[in-house]
Amino acid sequence: MLTRVFGPIINSSPALKRAVWGRWYQFLARSYKNEDWTFMNYGYANLDGGDSAPPLYLQEGDEPDRHSILLYHRTVGDADLRGKDVLEVGSGRGGGSSFLARYHNPASMLGIDYSESAAALSSKRHTAPNLSFRQGDAENIPSPDASFDAVVNVESSHCYGSMERFLGEVVRVLRPGGQFLWVDMRPRGKFDETREQFRGAGLGMLQETEITGNVVHALDLVTDRKREAISKQVPKFLMPYFEDFAGVRGTRVYEALKAGDVQYWRCALQKPTD
Ligand SMILES: C[S@@+](CC[C@H](N)C(=O)[O-])C[C@H]1O[C@@H](n2cnc3c(N)ncnc32)[C@H](O)[C@@H]1O
Numbered sequence: 306m307l308t309r310v311f312g313p314i315i316n317s318s319p320a321l322k323r324a325v326w327g328r329w330y331q332f333l334a335r336s337y338k339n340e341d342w343t344f345m346n347y348g349y350a351n352l353d354g355g356d357s358a359p360p361l362y363l364q365e366g367d368e369p370d371r372h373s374i375l376l377y378h379r380t381v382g383d384a385d386l387r388g389k390d391v392l393e394v395g396s397g398r399g400g401g402s403s404f405l406a407r408y409h410n411p412a413s414m415l416g417i418d419y420s421e422s423a424a425a426l427s428s429k430r431h432t433a434p435n436l437s438f439r440q441g442d443a444e445n446i447p448s449p450d451a452s453f454d455a456v457v458n459v460e461s462s463h464c465y466g467s468m469e470r471f472l473g474e475v476v477r478v479l480r481p482g483g484q485f486l487w488v489d490m491r492p493r494g495k496f497d498e499t500r501e502q503f504r505g506a507g508l509g510m511l512q513e514t515e516i517t518g519n520v521v522h523a524l525d526l527v528t529d530r531k532r533e534a535i536s537k538q539v540p541k542f543l544m545p546y547f548e549d550f551a552g553v554r555g556t557r558v559y560e561a562l563k564a565g566d567v568q569y570w571r572c573a574l575q576k577p578t579d
Contacts, residue, residue, distance in 0.1 A: 319466030326464035327419055334398070334422035337538065340430050341369075343400030346460040347552050347562075347569070348372030348523030349379050349516065356516050359383070361408075369530075370400060372523040377401045378408075379519070380459055380488045382512065382573055386411045389454035392478060393417070394443045394471075395461025399427025405457065406436035415448075417441030419464075444470040448478050455484045462489045468499065472506035476576055485574040488516070490567050499570070508574040520569040521562050528554040 333345075350372055351357035358379040363371060386409040393402045396416025406414035416438045418424045427438040441447045443458075443465050456475050465471050475485050485508055491499055496515075503510065531551045539547045549556045561567040 322464065323466040330397070330418070330420040330464075331422055334420050334426050338426060339538065342534075343398045343403070343430065344370055344373035345397045346373050346376050346401075347520050348527055349376040349519045350523040350526055351375075352518055352522055356514055356519050367404070372527055373400065374404050375523070376488060376520075377404055377457070377459060379516065380457060380486050380571060381405070381409060382486070382571075384455060384484050384486055384573060386455055388412050390452065391415070391455045391457060392446070392448065392453045393457045393459070394441075394446065394475075395419070395458060395464070396427060396438060397423055397461075399423075399431045399438055401457070401459055402427070402438065403431035403433065403436060406431075406433045411435060411455075413437075415439070415453075417443075417446065419443070444474060446474040446478050450477050451480045453478050453483060454480055455486060458485070458487045458489070460489055462487065463491070468502050469505070472502055472508065476506050476508065479576040481576060482578040483576050484511070485572075485576070487574065488569065488571045490562075490569050493566050493568055496568060496570050503572065503574055508576060510572060511575055512571075512573040514571045515568055516571050517562055517565060517567075517569045521559070524552050524559055524562070525554060 349358060358375050361375065361378050363374065367374060386405065389411045390413045391405060391411040393416045396402045396418045399416055402414050402416035405411065412435060414436045416427060418440065419442055421440040424438045424440045444467055456479060462468060462471060479485065531553050535544055535547045535551065549558060552558045558567065562569065
């Protein structure tokens with residue numbers, strides 16, 4: 306249902322957007338507590354002669370999630386998170402924050418998500434000395450001013466009522482010179498508005514890349530695995546909705562990405578130093 310109405314929702318009122326996405330993710334976290342499902346993004350795969358992520362060696366246990374992890378790895382790009390205080394907003398089931406905590410070695414890694422159940426699930430599932438999770442709203446981040454060196458945001462901002470309020474919060478919690486590392490989808494032509502919102506918030510653009518082709522390639526590679534997992538875990542009448550949500554081949558969101566009607570962007574931005 307959700308991606309079937311992706312277009313209408315993304316253009317709907319802030320209150321409706323918050324309500325629909327908030328209930329959906331709370332429902333998912335409450336109803337599906339399986340510990341092996343730790344990512345909810347569409348993933349990223351390198352393209353021959355196209356955009357590519359830095360090489361990434363993964364431990365065996367992380368290999369099944371390689372493409373979702375690569376989306377995080379590409380989001381971070383060449384930002385150095387070692388020894389830094391890092392916040393992820395919209396951390397979902399916690400797989401991304403756990404990857405960053407274990408492979409990019411920040412001093413501290415905090416994941417916040419609007420869904421209380423997702424934050425609780427993440428705390429239970431992922432443990433590392435530098436990693437923690439809590440419930441929190443992107444539009445009202447529960448952290449003091451200037452408390453992070455980097456904010457990471459993966460495939461989540463399309464759910465927010467107000468992008469401007471979110472960006473105001475990002476700038477507030479970042480230290481001067483801190484980086485905002487962002488990836489998400491926008492309908493064709495709408496990214497110009499997002500770029501303007503970044504500029505309006507006072508964030509300087511360091512890198513901007515359209516990665517739609519990489520995301521579609523990842524969806525192609527993981528479609529069979531996602532279909533199989535959905536057929537095992539979801540009642541038959543809900544399967545089309547879960548397949549839509551997962552963006553498997555043939556669904557509307559997959560076709561929209563493939564046709565370029567929905568585009569996927571990656572940006573690295575910086576809060577000014579003064
Ligand atoms: C598509 S999932 C991506 C999760 C995770 N980043 C990943 O890649 O696996 C979007 C997430 O954004 C969260 N979210 C939606 N609105 C939010 C808000 N206002 N504040 C914080 N998180 C929010 C949802 O609960 C959901 O977990």
